[in-house]
Amino acid sequence: MINDTLTLAERALVRLPRNPDMLLAFTVQPIMFVLLFAFVFGGAIETPGYGDYIDFLIPGMIVQQICFGGFATALGLAEDMTKGLIDRFRSLPTARASVLAGRTLADVATNLLSVAILLATGLVIGFRFDAGVPEILAGLGLLLLFGYAFSWIFALIGMSVSSPEAANGVGFTLIFPITFISSAFVPVASMPAGLEQVAEANPVSVVVDAIRALWLGGEMGNSLWLSVVWCFVLIAVFAPLAVRKYRMSASA
Amino acid sequence: MRFEEPAISAQGLVKSFGDVRALDGVDLEAAPGTVLGVLGPNGAGKTTSVRVLTTLLEPDGGQARVAGLDVVKDAPRLRSRIGLAGQYAAVDENLTGIENLTMVGRLYGNKRAVAKRRAAELLERFSLSDAGSRPAKTYSGGMRRRLDLAAALVASPPVLFLDEPTTGLDPRSRIELWTAIEELVGEGTTVLLTTQYLEEADRLADRIAVIDHGHVIAEGTADELKARVGGLRVEVTLTHGAAAFAAMTALESMSDEPVRVDGPLVSVQVDERAGAIMEAARRLSQAGVGAEDIAVRRPTLDDVFLSLTGHATVEDQDVPELVEVAA
Numbered sequence: 001m002i003n004d005t006l007t008l009a010e011r012a013l014v015r016l017p018r019n020p021d022m023l024l025a026f027t028v029q030p031i032m033f034v035l036l037f038a039f040v041f042g043g044a045i046e047t048p049g050y051g052d053y054i055d056f057l058i059p060g061m062i063v064q065q066i067c068f069g070g071f072a073t074a075l076g077l078a079e080d081m082t083k084g085l086i087d088r089f090r091s092l093p094t095a096r097a098s099v100l101a102g103r104t105l106a107d108v109a110t111n112l113l114s115v116a117i118l119l120a121t122g123l124v125i126g127f128r129f130d131a132g133v134p135e136i137l138a139g140l141g142l143l144l145l146f147g148y149a150f151s152w153i154f155a156l157i158g159m160s161v162s163s164p165e166a167a168n169g170v171g172f173t174l175i176f177p178i179t180f181i182s183s184a185f186v187p188v189a190s191m192p193a194g195l196e197q198v199a200e201a202n203p204v205s206v207v208v209d210a211i212r213a214l215w216l217g218g219e220m221g222n223s224l225w226l227s228v229v230w231c232f233v234l235i236a237v238f239a240p241l242a243v244r245k246y247r248m249s250a251s252a
Numbered sequence: 253m254r255f256e257e258p259a260i261s262a263q264g265l266v267k268s269f270g271d272v273r274a275l276d277g278v279d280l281e282a283a284p285g286t287v288l289g290v291l292g293p294n295g296a297g298k299t300t301s302v303r304v305l306t307t308l309l310e311p312d313g314g315q316a317r318v319a320g321l322d323v324v325k326d327a328p329r330l331r332s333r334i335g336l337a338g339q340y341a342a343v344d345e346n347l348t349g350i351e352n353l354t355m356v357g358r359l360y361g362n363k364r365a366v367a368k369r370r371a372a373e374l375l376e377r378f379s380l381s382d383a384g385s386r387p388a389k390t391y392s393g394g395m396r397r398r399l400d401l402a403a404a405l406v407a408s409p410p411v412l413f414l415d416e417p418t419t420g421l422d423p424r425s426r427i428e429l430w431t432a433i434e435e436l437v438g439e440g441t442t443v444l445l446t447t448q449y450l451e452e453a454d455r456l457a458d459r460i461a462v463i464d465h466g467h468v469i470a471e472g473t474a475d476e477l478k479a480r481v482g483g484l485r486v487e488v489t490l491t492h493g494a495a496a497f498a499a500m501t502a503l504e505s506m507s508d509e510p511v512r513v514d515g516p517l518v519s520v521q522v523d524e525r526a527g528a529i530m531e532a533a534r535r536l537s538q539a540g541v542g543a544e545d546i547a548v549r550r551p552t553l554d555d556v557f558l559s560l561t562g563h564a565t566v567e568d569q570d571v572p573e574l575v576e577v578a579a
């Protein structure tokens with residue numbers, strides 16, 4: 001099982017840089033988003049309690065990027081379904097869960113790359129940590145865990161749609177609102193009532209708040225342990241659903 | 253004579269998808285070291301049969317054993333004894349040839365070095381060594397198919413399933429693939445091969461099962477089937493359809509079988525290719541019947557279906573009624 005998962009994770013990672021769209025999505029695109037938000041919206045958004053918008057923005061931007069990190073899983077699985085690779089894997093004496101586990105594990109590595117790129121960009125334009133090494137590493141760990149949880153949502157999407165194009169559509173329409181109706185880019189207090197409550201309850205906000213508290217020394221409140229609980233809840237819900245879908249598509 | 257368990261045997265396989273009964277009691281059998289051709293039109297149930305026999309799909313009814321193991325109960329163990337090349341070349345286009353095969357080798361549980369060595373061997377065997385370090389998306393259709401076949405052979409399985417291995421290939425690639433399959437069979441591999449081409453089943457298969465609407469409607473050697481279908485035919489396209497009766501009269505003594513007339517097409521069975529066209533042309537010109545075209549045609553899947561079921565492979569309403577005119 002472990003060997004199969006590693007083999008398939010390696011395969012996902014080897015092929016990633018050979019797909020120009022994907023490579024752009026994980027490297028240039030996040031940099032572009034940071035620069036656009038920092039310099040286009042930055043001046044207009046008030047972030048009381050934070051040094052400046054860039055400090056506020058970087059954790060939010062990283063969490064947003066992490067939420068999309070699993071896209072490779074959804075697209076990859078949908079592609080494997082249409083190209084017959086899933087049948088090939090199933091016909092091999094390969095542990096059945098390893099096809100999904102390999103994909104989601106590969107996402108952890110690409111997420112790490114995205115975080116590194118975003119942090120480097122942030123540091124260049126003025127982001128500064130106000131934290132010790134343990135807090136920084138704890139934040140990183142939380143980010144990867146959260147990304148892993150989202151990968152299982154994408155795994156379910158990838159197994160549920162009929163083509164990579166559909167995976168793309170479903171993924172975007174689902175994940176975009178989730179990341180935007182949150183504290184990632186603006187303080188939730190600035191949102192209209194109703195939306196504000198939704199944004200506050202959103203796990204993306206919870207994680208963003210926890211990262212800000214860890215990295216910028218703000219008020220932690222419940223956000224850290226709530227974030228971890230959210231991650232495990234998402235995995236506990238979506239991993240079995242994705243695996244079930246994988247099993248079912250075998251008999252469809 | 254020693255009793256030997258068949259390498260592939262299936263009895264009464266049933267599988268439905270909603271209202272569609274894809275398999276409606278399929279029986280198949282292949283002796284070790286032989287090729288079983290499963291011949292049938294689109295939608296007949298070929299792929300579904302292969303998916304059941306390769307453990308990808310559990311049947312709703314019936315049973316099957318492959319390489320001595322039950323396809324349902326012993327599925328995990330069976331997977332290391334079979335190779336599958338599905339209907340579409342299942343290769344990762346973003347991986348190179350060698351990476352594709354190495355990945356499959358490692359999924360069979362081999363160490364990286366062993367998997368790599370085997371990958372190189374297989375690339376060599378399928379004349380892909382030069383292309384081995386290029387991503388598979390740069391391969392031609394024929395090369396992809398060969399890579400797919402190589403992937404099915406990574407573990408040297410005793411039983412191999414090939415689902416329409418040459419559909420969509422150009423004639424040259426098709427012949428290359430046929431040669432590769434013949435070599436494998438020469439080494440003792442049992443092969444189940446599905447196809448829509450009678451010619452392919454004829455060349456490769458020891459026995460052929462003809463399948464339609466999830467049923468095996470005929471089973472036998474290529475010769476047995478062709479005897480039922482009626483071998484080669486000379487087919488004449490008349491200049492004027494009105495001359496059909498005259499043409500029929502001119503050609504009828506070429507064969508014991510009745511002459512067939514279908515609009516301006518008149519055909520008659522012949523035993524040999526040699527001389528058949530000349531003979532038909534001579535008879536027609538003597539009778540003063542003009543012909544646009546005269547050709548010898550091998551029996552096709554359509555002919556098999558026509559003679560076995562009385563209907564063509566495609567939906568009946570799309571096909572002009574074929575009239576048999578008794579002499």
Ligand SMILES: Nc1ncnc2c1ncn2[C@@H]1O[C@H](COP(=O)(O)OP(=O)(O)O)[C@@H](O)[C@H]1O
Nearest residue numbers: 252269272274293294295296297298299300301
């Ligand atoms: N996953 C599926 N869901 C619904 N119907 C299916 C599925 N797979 C096959 N079928 C149907 O079962 C029948 C047999 O299909 P198949 O085995 O693919 O035929 P063949 O390979 O001979 O073309 C067809 O009518 C096809 O539409």
Ligand SMILES: [Mg+2]
Nearest residue numbers: 298299300339
């Ligand atoms: Mg098919």
